[in-house]
Amino acid sequence: MSRTVGILLAGGLSSRFGSPKAFAEIDGRLFYEQVYEALAAACDQVVIVARPELIARFPAGLDVIADLSELAGKGPLAGICSAMEKWSAERYLVLPCDMPFVGPKETQALVQLSSRAAVTAVQTAAEKIPLFSVWNGNWSQELKKSIELGNLSVFAFLETIHTEWAASSLIHEDPAVFQNINTRIN
Numbered sequence: 001m002s003r004t005v006g007i008l009l010a011g012g013l014s015s016r017f018g019s020p021k022a023f024a025e026i027d028g029r030l031f032y033e034q035v036y037e038a039l040a041a042a043c044d045q046v047v048i049v050a051r052p053e054l055i056a057r058f059p060a061g062l063d064v065i066a067d068l069s070e071l072a073g074k075g076p077l078a079g080i081c082s083a084m085e086k087w088s089a090e091r092y093l094v095l096p097c098d099m100p101f102v103g104p105k106e107t108q109a110l111v112q113l114s115s116r117a118a119v120t121a122v123q124t125a126a127e128k129i130p131l132f133s134v135w136n137g138n139w140s141q142e143l144k145k146s147i148e149l150g151n152l153s154v155f156a157f158l159e160t161i162h163t164e165w166a167a168s169s170l171i172h173e174d175p176a177v178f179q180n181i182n183t184r185i186n
Contacts, residue, residue: 006039
């Protein structure tokens with residue numbers, strides 16, 4: 001059986017949201033708690049990648065890191081790469097903290113759908129969702145080289161490697177589950 005590490009991306013600036021999204025609440029739970037639970041259901045280990053000033057806000061006992069110093073502040077690819085560099089695995093299941101409607105059933109379904117592609121990501125009828133994805137562990141060095149060259153676009157990187165897009169309907173029938181929350185929910 002292959003080892004799967006979950007990568008919970010919680011290092012964004014949350015500028016449109018107004019405060020760190022990882023600690024926003026929905027249904028009485030913090031976003032990061034919802035996402036952590038979803039990842040834990042499908043992974044052997046979960047690591048949270050956050051900005052240095054947020055690390056102390058997470059409970060002790062969780063694996064929480066900041067980007068590697070040479071990658072700091074370079075976006076979600078840097079977070080993925082930093083986790084890959086620190087924890088070896090055959091595959092990595094990535095989910096950002098601002099997708100709290102994705103639950104354990106959805107993460108398990110995506111892992112089941114993942115292929116031998118470098119990355120298997122989700123696509124709804126309306127959009128591609130590159131950060132709810134499974135990454136093959138063999139691509140960490142290529143990812144790091146791309147970031148070091150200044151290529152920080154997730155979509156651009158995915159175009160350079162074998163990426164398969166899984167239909168969201170195979171994971172959950174309601175595309176609203178895959179919503180990325182960028183503004184406060186009233």
